Amino acid sequence: MQYCPKCEIQIQGRKTCCPLCQGELTGEPGEHIYPPMRRNRMSGVSFYRIIHFVFIALEIVFASIGLLSGFSGWITFGMVITLLVWLDFWLVFYFRNNFLKLFTIEVYLAMLICLFVDYRWTGLRWSFEWMIPSAFLGLTVFTAIIAHVMHLKLEDYVIYVLWNALCCASQILPVLAGLNRTPYPAVIVTAGVLIYTAAILIFRTSSVKRASGKWLHL
Numbered sequence: 033m034q035y036c037p038k039c040e041i042q043i044q045g046r047k048t049c050c051p052l053c054q055g056e057l058t059g060e061p062g063e064h065i066y067p068p069m070r071r072n073r074m075s076g077v078s079f080y081r082i083i084h085f086v087f088i089a090l091e092i093v094f095a096s097i098g099l100l101s102g103f104s105g106w107i108t109f110g111m112v113i114t115l116l117v118w119l120d121f122w123l124v125f126y127f128r129n130n131f132l133k134l135f136t137i138e139v140y141l142a143m144l145i146c147l148f149v150d151y152r153w154t155g156l157r158w159s160f161e162w163m164i165p166s167a168f169l170g171l172t173v174f175t176a177i178i179a180h181v182m183h184l185k186l187e188d189y190v191i192y193v194l195w196n197a198l199c200c201a202s203q204i205l206p207v208l209a210g211l212n213r214t215p216y217p218a219v220i221v222t223a224g225v226l227i228y229t230a231a232i233l234i235f236r237t238s239s240v241k242r243a244s245g246k247w248l249h250l
């Protein structure tokens with residue numbers, strides 16, 4: 033065991049100097065108290081750098097092929113898809129510690145992409161009618177399941193419930209505008225989500241109040 037003659041203390045483990053006076057130690061150094069950390073050759077940061085590099089390189093390759101052979105449909109498609117996957121990767125990295133937020137953002141992104149694809153190529157046939165109602169139904173059910181599994185308090189996730197209800201209710205606008213030719217799913221899902229939200233607002237008022245207090249402080 034090591035010993036500091038100045039402080040008259042014995043020191044366990046293997047130290048280069050006294051932890052109190054930084055003075056020289058006598059005696060035999062022992063084993064390390066904590067096992068030394070093994071250095072990870074592929075650190076988290078460098079892994080993310082590699083991923084970003086691969087995406088940037090892919091975009092450059094697509095752009096070069098596009099410049100040489102013309103920006104055909106699949107080149108543009110490849111560039112857009114690569115960009116979206118890249119953005120999504122960034123999102124996952126950024127919100128990796130908040131699964132519910134990540135899940136919610138992913139669902140909204142998927143809805144926006146489907147809405148765009150439907151608008152651009154199929155003339156708003158299936159998104160308002162089937163995709164968005166199912167997405168909001170899934171979002172509401174899975175938010176409740178995730179909150180239950182992760183033991184979240186209502187005041188911590190009620191903002192998601194309210195936000196989803198508000199966005200879900202906006203489906204009524206295309207119905208009113210006559211853009212949705214099969215309005216049953218949209219109307220039924222919106223009614224269900226609004227009833228669920230009303231139940232939370234009325235029967236769990238204290239949690240909602242605590243949550244709104246928190247947001248006001250922020």
Ligand SMILES: [Zn+2]
Pocket residue numbers: 036037038039040050051052053054055
């Ligand atoms: Zn000392």
